[in-house]
Amino acid sequence: MPPDAPVLPARRALAPRYWGAHLLMLVAVLACVLLGRWQLGVWHDHRSDNSAAVTRETPVPLDDVLGKDAAFPASGVGRPVVVQGRWDPGDTVYVADRTQGGRTGFWVVTPVTTASGSAIPVVRGWVTSATDTGVANPRGPASLVGLLQPSEDTGAPDNDTHDDVIPEMSVTDLLPRASYDLYSGYVVATDRALPSGGTQVTGMAGLAPVTVEHLPGADASTALRNLLYALQWWIFGAFAIFMWWRWLQEDVLGRRPSPGPR
Template sequence: MPIDAPVMPASHALAPRYWGAHLLMVVAVVACVLLGRWQLGVWHGHRADDAASVTREDPAALTDVLGPDAAFPTSAIGRPVTVLGRWDPAHTVYVANREHDGHTGVWAVTPVVTANGSAIPVVRGWSPEVGAAPAAPRGQAALVGLLQPSEETATTDRDTHDDVVPALDVTDLLPRAPYDLYSGYVVATDREVPGGAVASTGMSGLAAVAAEHLAGASASTALRNLLYAFQWWMFGAFAAFVWWRWVQEDVLGRRHSPDPSPGPG
């Protein structure tokens, strides 16, 4: 009859002769975790780049993408459009609580009245405070901007008589304006205006603002990198399991013995 190996106390696994195996396990698991995180980062990066690719398209005329009385289409989010018209500095507003490089300030927003008589709010840029923002431009406007949908907020504008608003909600701007407004707004860029028009972006003296809303990437974008991430984490979990079984059975002698089969009666 075979003699079972003695079961060792848990402290036996910490003997110096086993340190190499333990270190190997730690290195393997850490490597798998880091490789998985790297692949996850690549997945996020590819998806962000895919979502932002629309902002690098050739600009189209504003009226070709969004009609004055049309609802904002999802396909227009982030699209570069050419805005031509006349600045209306008298109806400039400032959107509060906007972040830029870790600082809170305001967006300077001035409408541009287009040839059809409707106006579109233009985010000219960011300023640390209203008083620090340069004066709104006058005269002709010509710029390439990124289309954005009207914002929604649960915050109520407590003072409709000042120039500060809690969000860039076109519906809230309508009572302030003497003309019809488009159903979205644009974020000004310093891109060259097609057709050779002299640019008048209103961005001078302000920090450039990035488009906050972009259409999401397709579900299949960089899917392989996401699967690789999970694969590496599974490898790490498997390595930890193999190490645990080795410690339990070979180092500590805690082998699981099957239940003896009942003998003949």
Template sequence: MQAVAWWSPRLWAAHLIALGCVGAAIALGLWQYDAWEAHRAAERVDLTNAEPEPLTDVLGPDEPFPTKHVGRPVTVEGTWLPEGTVLVSGRETDGEDGSWVVTPLAVDGPDEAAIPVVRGWLPGVDPESAPPPPTGTATLVGWLQPGEGTGAADEDPTDDVFPQVRIADLVQRVDVDLYGGYVVVDPAATEEAGGRNAGTADLGPATLDQLPPAGTFTAWRNIAYAIEWWLFAAFALFLWWRFVRDATAVRREPTAPDDEARAVGSSP
């Protein structure tokens, strides 16, 4: 019996049905996956828009950084330590390379632990172009961030330009302990809350680099549905392969009794 070719018109319907089922299942799975990502992104942004909490209620000077509070808005009151001001390079805004301007703020007094504050963004990496650091006391609102630790090397440890906001590097510039994180000033929220002396004058706003993590079970139904649709696509492919394999397999014709006897009689 002659085998049926895979491209035979007799199998076109099977090919089209399989293509439609697999394509639809993959598309629906991608749709659910996009919904999963969108829900998680929305949850992360929601925390950055929450009501600010006092820094001291969220993080203590000797406490490890709480991961669940990444990106949380906090209010900070304290005294500026202008001698600890540095630039952090490699911060791009609207396609333009620039730097963050960071100044520590002593939370419970000038001799107490301080938290590094990203006051704003500056084009370029020249410390001479930065406005004078603020002095005196301040009240501000900003987003809490964990210290960075990418391992980037500081090409010139003697200057006032750092490659990242690393607490171990910043603490060498002041005579007090530092919190295990830093704050990015939110100028709009600071003004709305009646903050003062936030040190943002003549600086552009700094963008938030690290958003809070989404909950483990956020939008879990969407990702479960996505996996379910992709499994259906795999099953449809398997059924198509089995059907086409069986349809194209060579089948032997049944042998007639006379033919069998003739074959036996002719044998030596």
């Protein structure tokens, strides 16, 4: 170009002597973003662990948490309870559209009649097909530790009330199928040992274990410091961008603000 031709702002800003400053800004912003995401992940992990802490409590008898005619207590979500009674294989049902390991299948649910005379639905495990003949329904005594869950009553329609498949794990949907009273919740079977040391009869043989879907929310203050650290790092990143932009405008491009009137 001619010697007296004006230098375009973009070309001036991208002159080799400024590359180091641009690179420093990019590294600083990237570091702030990554550190903020790391702290946010720590916050999320701590809250998830806090929610799941209830599942690691010592199991207690079912009726100590949920009476046969009682409404489901908020404190019962995810609680480990001891379920003892007798299996009722004739009332086994399958809950549709349950995802496990990226595949869609069914929960296998068999009620256990307890000494109270009422029955608690037990999610024994997961299968790919409701017609899987390789899974036998348990008979006789039941004795297991399960995680207590509230009934799923979203109102999903049951298009065929005469088959063994239901759209959700709803005690309301199970009532017309049962000849006995039902508890207001259900349990997800686990392979945890009984506190008494007795023999387990979990009904889980041949089935993939199920992970509970409902857990209590974490305390509001759980890992709050990590969330604030994440916000702090992102503010630092925004400040780095601001300082770089101001340096670019004033020192590189010479666009200093005009002084105000005196």
